[in-house]
Amino acid sequence: MTAALSLRDITCTFVGRDDRSQRYTAVREVTLDVAPGEFVSVVGPTGCGKSTLLNVAAGLLEPSVGSVRVFGEPLVGINRRAGYMFQTEALMPWRTARDNVLAGLQFRGLSETDAGAVVDDWLTRVGLTGFGDRYPHQLSGGMRKRTSLAQTLVLDPDIILMDEPFSALDIQTRQLMENEVLDLWAAKRKAVLFITHDLDEAIAMSDRVVVLSAGPASHPIGEFVIDLTRPRDVAEVRVTGRFIELHKAIWGVLREEVLKGYAQQKKAA
Amino acid sequence: MWQTLRPNVKNLRFWQIGVLIGLFGLWYVLTEPGLIPPLFFSSENDAKFFFGEPVRILARIWTWFVVDRDIYQHLWVTLLETVLAFLIGTLSGLVMGMWLALSPLAAAIFDPYIKALNSMPRVILAPIFAVWFGLGIASKVALGFTLVFFIVFFNVYQGVKEVSPTVLANARMLGATRQQLLRHVYLPSATSWVFSSLHTSVGLAFVGAVVGEYLGSSRGVGYLILQAEGTFDINTVMAGILVLTAFALVLDSIVGRVERHLMKWQPRAGETEKL
Numbered sequence: 001m002t003a004a005l006s007l008r009d010i011t012c013t014f015v016g017r018d019d020r021s022q023r024y025t026a027v028r029e030v031t032l033d034v035a036p037g038e039f040v041s042v043v044g045p046t047g048c049g050k051s052t053l054l055n056v057a058a059g060l061l062e063p064s065v066g067s068v069r070v071f072g073e074p075l076v077g078i079n080r081r082a083g084y085m086f087q088t089e090a091l092m093p094w095r096t097a098r099d100n101v102l103a104g105l106q107f108r109g110l111s112e113t114d115a116g117a118v119v120d121d122w123l124t125r126v127g128l129t130g131f132g133d134r135y136p137h138q139l140s141g142g143m144r145k146r147t148s149l150a151q152t153l154v155l156d157p158d159i160i161l162m163d164e165p166f167s168a169l170d171i172q173t174r175q176l177m178e179n180e181v182l183d184l185w186a187a188k189r190k191a192v193l194f195i196t197h198d199l200d201e202a203i204a205m206s207d208r209v210v211v212l213s214a215g216p217a218s219h220p221i222g223e224f225v226i227d228l229t230r231p232r233d234v235a236e237v238r239v240t241g242r243f244i245e246l247h248k249a250i251w252g253v254l255r256e257e258v259l260k261g262y263a264q265q266k267k268a269a
Numbered sequence: 270m271w272q273t274l275r276p277n278v279k280n281l282r283f284w285q286i287g288v289l290i291g292l293f294g295l296w297y298v299l300t301e302p303g304l305i306p307p308l309f310f311s312s313e314n315d316a317k318f319f320f321g322e323p324v325r326i327l328a329r330i331w332t333w334f335v336v337d338r339d340i341y342q343h344l345w346v347t348l349l350e351t352v353l354a355f356l357i358g359t360l361s362g363l364v365m366g367m368w369l370a371l372s373p374l375a376a377a378i379f380d381p382y383i384k385a386l387n388s389m390p391r392v393i394l395a396p397i398f399a400v401w402f403g404l405g406i407a408s409k410v411a412l413g414f415t416l417v418f419f420i421v422f423f424n425v426y427q428g429v430k431e432v433s434p435t436v437l438a439n440a441r442m443l444g445a446t447r448q449q450l451l452r453h454v455y456l457p458s459a460t461s462w463v464f465s466s467l468h469t470s471v472g473l474a475f476v477g478a479v480v481g482e483y484l485g486s487s488r489g490v491g492y493l494i495l496q497a498e499g500t501f502d503i504n505t506v507m508a509g510i511l512v513l514t515a516f517a518l519v520l521d522s523i524v525g526r527v528e529r530h531l532m533k534w535q536p537r538a539g540e541t542e543k544l
Contacts, residue, residue: 058438058442060438060441060442078441078442078444079442080444082442083442084438084439084442086435086438086439088435089433089435089436090433090435090436090438090439091436091439092436092439092440092453092454092457093436093534093535094457094458094460094534095534096534103440103443103445103453104443104444106453107440107443107444107445107446107449107453108444135533135534136534137534137535137536138536151439151443155443155444
């Protein structure tokens with residue numbers, strides 16, 4: 001079966017804008033496949049180039065070396081089959097929640113009358129009924145994230161890319177959102193590439209967890225299949241024996257990298 | 270008694286008008302001959318010669334607007350010049366700002382020229398415009414345009430440069446084409462910057478129109494002021510200034526109203542209500 005998303009030997013080297021000799025290799029020789037319907041998480045210490053990898057998969061960033069294939073086709077330009085949920089605020093502040101969800105359909109040439117029903121359906125699904133006419137600054141952080149989620153999923157992408165989407169939320173809202181995402185994913189079974197620095201979140205949600213080494217030039221150093229049964233509740237699954245076993249095993253690999261990353265950051269500062 | 274009179278949000282208008290009346294009262298007391306002994310001038314008639322008499326000034330305005338009704342043609346010309354300069358300047362500033370912000374190479378080529386044109390004292394162009402476009406409306410519009418254009422241009426340029434990269438990347442991931450990015454991301458993002466400049470530029474459009482008229486014209490409020498100055502008629506000069514100020518305020522409040530309508534997505538402080 002062809003992978004939904006296939007990264008082959010991806011290396012990304014950034015060159016200083018003013019000084020061409022200033023180089024920084026964020027990721028080196030990363031190979032990663034995501035099968036259709038598979039939920040893959042990438043964990044790693046801060047600054048290890050997780051977001052770089054996601055931007056490459058989205059087509060927003062061209063790798064220095066390596067190739068990206070989407071359902072077997074080489075990726076050129078923006079990845080049209082992928083939806084991207086960003087870490088920071090990505091909603092258009094001049095559009096209401098409803099108009100933000102509508103945006104993608106509008107860009108595809110649908111009129112508001114045609115798209116209206118789908119948009120309202122998604123607002124209901126993410127629990128924003130009655131908030132459609134609010135502007136982003138009038139919504140809470142959690143509501144903005146849910147708007148982002150609806151904005152991405154309304155286009156029904158085959159691949160969903162998520163960059164620490166819930167890192168800015170408090171723990172309660174976060175678990176609610178994680179469960180919502182799992183429910184939505186279970187219904188549609190899309191390929192998901194999920195970036196996080198939170199190991200608990202990664203294990204609770206994924207089919208597979210990939211551990212990246214500390215930067216610079218980070219690369220995968222471990223891969224773990226998460227065989228917890230679905231459907232899962234992210235809060236409940238955390239106390240099962242198997243979860244703790246997996247957590248111990250992955251943390252054993254991750255721990256050293258986190259310390260290495262921390263030491264490097266301290267040296268740089 | 271003081272409780273109701275004390276300045277608060279509700280009687281704000283009342284106090285604003287109070288300040289205006291107070292200023293006119295002070296003006297009257299200081300200039301009216303014989304009311305108080307001359308403090309600064311040698312003769313008691315000098316103050317009114319230099320600063321005008323508020324009562325006569327208001328009477329002059331009354332005559333213009335109600336009795337003779339001869340100011341409307343002048344006012345119409347000045348307002349037309351202002352509005353034209355404002356609209357043409359704003360639109361071309363918007364288009365040029367967007368274009369240069371989105372094509373860095375063109376921006377790099379034109380950069381020194383734009384800086385040079387901006388730092389040039391543009392009022393000096395007024396006589397040249399009078400030669401090129403004659404003494405009619407066109408030369409005043411041209412002067413106002415040069416003043417308005419650069420303000421809007423620089424603000425749009427900045428606004429487009431400061432579009433949030435995440436919002437931009439998000440719109441691209443949602444499938445926006447280049448035109449759609451322009452229409453749905455760059456333009457709305459630049460508008461907030463444009464509006465902050467429009468209050469300044471509506472005032473400058475007025476400056477362009479009046480200075481242009483002042484330097485050579487046969488109609489307009491600037492022309493009326495120039496005529497009155499020729500005969501040392503300080504009251505008419507002051508009346509002209511007051512009328513111009515009032516209309517500048519009206520134009521500014523129109524801009525403010527449009528701004529509030531278009532910018533309602535922007536967060537404002539204090540949205541809660543005490544019950």
